[in-house]
Amino acid sequence: xxxxxxxxxxRRTVTVARDDxxxxxxxxxxxxTLEGVAAKLFTTVQTDLDGKNQIDAIAKKASAQPAxxxxxxxxxxxxxxxxxxxxxxxxxxxxxxxxxxxxxEYCEHWLEDVYRHPFWDRIMNGTATRSQVLGFAxxxxxxxxxxxxxxxxxxxxxxxxxxxxxxxxxxxxxxxGDIYRKGLRSLFPDDVVLRSQxxxxxxxxxNYLNESAQRSSFAYYSGNELLQMTENSSGGAGDAVDxxxxxxxxxxxxxxxxxxxxxxxxxxxxxxGHADAFLLxxxxxxxxNRREVNDALNVAKNMAEHLVLFMDGIxxxxxxxxxxxxxxxxxxxx
Amino acid sequence: xxxxxxxxxxxxxxxxxxxxxxxxxxxxxRIVELGKQEYGWYQKVAEWLxxxxxxxxxxxxxxxDEAKVPKFIExxxxxxxxxxxxxxxxxxxxxxxxxxxxxxxxxxxxEAFSHPFWERMMSGKGSARxxxxxxxxxxxxxxxANRHMPLSCACAHEKPIKQLRAKHYAEEWNHYHxxxxxxxxxGFTEPQIAESVPLPMxxxxxxxxxxxxxxxxxxxxxxxxxxxxxxxxxGQYNPYYQKAGELxxxxxEAIAPIYAHLDLDVQYQHSDLFxxxxxxxxxxxxERASRVLDYGHELVEHIWMWTDNIEKYYEVESNAVPRRPxxxxxx
Numbered sequence: 001x002x003x004x005x006x007x008x009x010x011r012r013t014v015t016v017a018r019d020d021x022x023x024x025x026x027x028x029x030x031x032x033t034l035e036g037v038a039a040k041l042f043t044t045v046q047t048d049l050d051g052k053n054q055i056d057a058i059a060k061k062a063s064a065q066p067a068x069x070x071x072x073x074x075x076x077x078x079x080x081x082x083x084x085x086x087x088x089x090x091x092x093x094x095x096x097x098x099x100x101x102x103x104x105e106y107c108e109h110w111l112e113d114v115y116r117h118p119f120w121d122r123i124m125n126g127t128a129t130r131s132q133v134l135g136f137a138x139x140x141x142x143x144x145x146x147x148x149x150x151x152x153x154x155x156x157x158x159x160x161x162x163x164x165x166x167x168x169x170x171x172x173x174x175x176x177g178d179i180y181r182k183g184l185r186s187l188f189p190d191d192v193v194l195r196s197q198x199x200x201x202x203x204x205x206x207n208y209l210n211e212s213a214q215r216s217s218f219a220y221y222s223g224n225e226l227l228q229m230t231e232n233s234s235g236g237a238g239d240a241v242d243x244x245x246x247x248x249x250x251x252x253x254x255x256x257x258x259x260x261x262x263x264x265x266x267x268x269x270x271x272x273g274h275a276d277a278f279l280l281x282x283x284x285x286x287x288x289n290r291r292e293v294n295d296a297l298n299v300a301k302n303m304a305e306h307l308v309l310f311m312d313g314i315x316x317x318x319x320x321x322x323x324x325x326x327x328x329x330x331x332x333x334x
Numbered sequence: 335x336x337x338x339x340x341x342x343x344x345x346x347x348x349x350x351x352x353x354x355x356x357x358x359x360x361x362x363x364r365i366v367e368l369g370k371q372e373y374g375w376y377q378k379v380a381e382w383l384x385x386x387x388x389x390x391x392x393x394x395x396x397x398x399d400e401a402k403v404p405k406f407i408e409x410x411x412x413x414x415x416x417x418x419x420x421x422x423x424x425x426x427x428x429x430x431x432x433x434x435x436x437x438x439x440x441x442x443x444x445e446a447f448s449h450p451f452w453e454r455m456m457s458g459k460g461s462a463r464x465x466x467x468x469x470x471x472x473x474x475x476x477x478x479a480n481r482h483m484p485l486s487c488a489c490a491h492e493k494p495i496k497q498l499r500a501k502h503y504a505e506e507w508n509h510y511h512x513x514x515x516x517x518x519x520x521g522f523t524e525p526q527i528a529e530s531v532p533l534p535m536x537x538x539x540x541x542x543x544x545x546x547x548x549x550x551x552x553x554x555x556x557x558x559x560x561x562x563x564x565x566x567x568x569g570q571y572n573p574y575y576q577k578a579g580e581l582x583x584x585x586x587e588a589i590a591p592i593y594a595h596l597d598l599d600v601q602y603q604h605s606d607l608f609x610x611x612x613x614x615x616x617x618x619x620x621e622r623a624s625r626v627l628d629y630g631h632e633l634v635e636h637i638w639m640w641t642d643n644i645e646k647y648y649e650v651e652s653n654a655v656p657r658r659p660x661x662x663x664x665x
Contacts, residue, residue, distance in 0.1 A: 012665050013665045083663055187385060189385075199635070200535075201538075203542060203632065203636075204537075204636075207544075210545075211541055290662065294659070297660055298531075309639075312639075312646065313639060320448075320638075327343065328624060328628050329630075330422075330620070331422060331624065332421065333345050333346055334362055334438045
């Protein structure tokens, strides 16, 4: 008889490090250290943890006690580094609330690459160029202004459960680009701000939101929530954002009014209670099957990668092509 | 904004080369040489033109009497570095537009391929891993033609243009098989590649083409023409594959399908398609021409950023190749 613990799999995203006879397994923010016999046993069977081998077969190959192996794998499952492929019904449903918790756990992990991006340090230590600093303001403006696009598309294509949330979100957000625009108008004429062109990487982020919004309103918001998490967090990311703006003001005094607009926008978002928006959506959707869970999490993961790309664009593109603002073409300018 | 700021704007500079006494600025139609001081002044003017700062501010920045500033700006316009916004026709025919496009395509392509990645790969400082990554992304990019080419047919309004776009799609839709063949020669299995996930910037290229298709068939067609422009001359744009093959030990079986694909594109004469489409456009307003050019140039920038994304991802040894989709059961 096959039990749910028969086919152990070392999760693909686990990193394995060895040090002085210890084995350290890391998955997202979790870490477990194996020592002594457990470390040796894990090392012996590691290559067989591919979700295709039964515990009894692994034990036989490793000349180990099946019960002992099973116990080790169950501990590793609790630590989040091992999964059991069978025994989990693929058609099993996950409630929206369960999804919300899982989503936040993964998103916090995926956002680490965004928070580690070298561009933040460049601003903090004052080595970013004028183009990168002003470019950062323009790209933030373009991204926020694009609420017209992706939030509009999302509301227009939403499921019945998601519609009230997405409609409310659009109505609350569509004027937020003007908050950034006000900041940019301290340095550039309104017409120049309105006609300026986003970087391809910013366009990539917006278009990914647009395409997701057209395809699946829940998956779209799963991705959008990851973006919201960068601004709505209290403590953690929130504190880091305040420190960042402080350093930006110090090194780049001409951006004073721009920073005022960034902060005004963050406060406007927080006042609207957007931090709870996704939780409310998750409460209202019907239970999700594994395919829907994977779809929504893939969009969130891709969104994190698009956000890193957004940062790469500001950092790298403005370093190579320092023209800012980026004016549209004319037959005679090219 | 001072009237003089509304009167002039900068033209695009494609390359800045230092010389003994100053710099050489390359525009699409000329090279302008400036001394170091003049170049500094030009930079200040270019920065000032789209700003809210007044003439007095610029005069102070330049260390120049305010009364002399307009003359100086006029002189810069005379060199071709600045454009007088009221100059030029307000309408043009489709073929006149094509002539304009053809005159700048070379500059655009040089910008698209100015990423340091190419020099790195051609000088032997790249790797087989980077080459493989580039091929995987090319596979996705080519397969993703199915996300935008049929959409462009659906969104076109004029029958002859619909026909031309549909013919192009019919000739291109399955070209991703060439890249699959190359990747199989490198040891990948078909499911490994088919189920893999493109980089965000690879996906962005097809999403941008979808955006263009929905906006204006000419916006879509100029993007398509820029992409076809990269395949018109094997000698100019594609020595990369052969050289990379030699430098990084890429087997001939992996290179041959890529050249077969390039040769097929040349045989189909896809680079003439934009001109054929524009023959059906009797008149374009300057606004439409500008918007279409915006799309073309944004596509150029997408190519540059795509290259950057490929280099940054595939140069990290610990990153998965090919990229797998996230699965909650196993990740």
